[in-house]
Amino acid sequence: MKKKVICELYHDNFQNFKRYPIKKAQLVIADIPYNIGVDAYASNPQWYQDGDNSKGESKLAKSNFFAGDGDFRIAEYMHFCNKLLIKEPKEKGKAPAMIVFCSFQQIQTVIAYGKKYGFMKSFPLVFCKNYSPSVLKANMKIVCATEYAVVLYRDKLPKFRNTDIFGDRHMIFDWFEWRRDSKKDYPKLHPTQKPISLLKRLIEIFTDPGDTVIDPCAGSGSTLQAAFELGRNSYGFEVSREFYTLAKEKMPCFSSKGARMPGGTEVVQISLF
Numbered sequence: 001m002k003k004k005v006i007c008e009l010y011h012d013n014f015q016n017f018k019r020y021p022i023k024k025a026q027l028v029i030a031d032i033p034y035n036i037g038v039d040a041y042a043s044n045p046q047w048y049q050d051g052d053n054s055k056g057e058s059k060l061a062k063s064n065f066f067a068g069d070g071d072f073r074i075a076e077y078m079h080f081c082n083k084l085l086i087k088e089p090k091e092k093g094k095a096p097a098m099i100v101f102c103s104f105q106q107i108q109t110v111i112a113y114g115k116k117y118g119f120m121k122s123f124p125l126v127f128c129k130n131y132s133p134s135v136l137k138a139n140m141k142i143v144c145a146t147e148y149a150v151v152l153y154r155d156k157l158p159k160f161r162n163t164d165i166f167g168d169r170h171m172i173f174d175w176f177e178w179r180r181d182s183k184k185d186y187p188k189l190h191p192t193q194k195p196i197s198l199l200k201r202l203i204e205i206f207t208d209p210g211d212t213v214i215d216p217c218a219g220s221g222s223t224l225q226a227a228f229e230l231g232r233n234s235y236g237f238e239v240s241r242e243f244y245t246l247a248k249e250k251m252p253c254f255s256s257k258g259a260r261m262p263g264g265t266e267v268v269q270i271s272l273f
């Protein structure tokens with residue numbers, strides 16, 4: 001059986017969303033810019049030539065991860081989510097949600113801005129890695145091996161799917177294993193690219209096939225790839241021409257090839273343009 005899903009990436013600021021024919025979403029996922037600025041590569045070997053600090057600084061030293069990091073407008077982001085998530089339904093168990101990946105230090109800011117835009121409830125998620133990007137001075141201090149996100153919703157608990165393929169329900173913990181995607185499965189296109197397997201897990205929990213997922217800061221298009229493989233419609237925005245072009249050329253969901261959903265249904269992309 002073939003299932004057609006929308007999978008659209010726009011080269012634009014998400015703030016210009018009114019220009020595009022976008023379906024309202026059950027879930028908005030974004031990894032918002034970290035606003036780390038010129039310390040983005042601190043403690044990362046890429047700060048130095050060939051990752052070797054005796055060889056001096058590389059061109060990445062004192063640079064941002066990407067243009068625009070350091071200048072992200074979180075209020076406009078919350079406004080976008082409020083406009084583009086489906087309205088709060090009357091029934092229980094169908095409400096929309098958003099997931100904001102952010103640094104540990106940004107969690108309280110994200111929650112506070114969410115409240116200003118009607119997202120009164122939230123809970124944090126923790127992701128555990130078995131590796132650390134912070135290798136410099138690794139023998140002198142505890143290194144970071146976690147990532148964070150906040151799930152925000154307006155009032156009613158979001159749609160929640162915790163049934164396995166045998167029909168059994170399982171508790172879902174607030175921590176997840178963070179496994180890197182294999183380079184043979186997906187291209188590595190962005191310095192802060194999220195694992196597609198993890199994005200799929202989150203999308204499966206909060207949406208059903210046929211629902212819509214939006215990533216307003218799409219980077220490599222990883223969220224759109226995850227949504228595509230699960231038969232969800234998806235839209236993304238990416239302001240950088242470099243990342244937009246890489247994603248469109250290399251992320252498989254934008255090629256004419258389809259994908260197999262769990263259960264065997266083939267998904268194919270329908271283009272709006």
Ligand SMILES: C[S@@+](CC[C@H](N)C(=O)[O-])C[C@H]1O[C@@H](n2cnc3c(N)ncnc32)[C@H](O)[C@@H]1O
Pocket residue numbers: 012013014015030031032033034066067068072190192193194195216217218219220221222223237238239240243
């Ligand atoms: C943290 S990265 C996202 C990485 C992405 N989650 C991935 O897995 O590849 C944030 C991205 O948002 C983009 N961005 C920043 N401000 C934006 C805006 N106003 N509209 C659209 N994209 C934006 C940046 O260019 C950057 O690529």
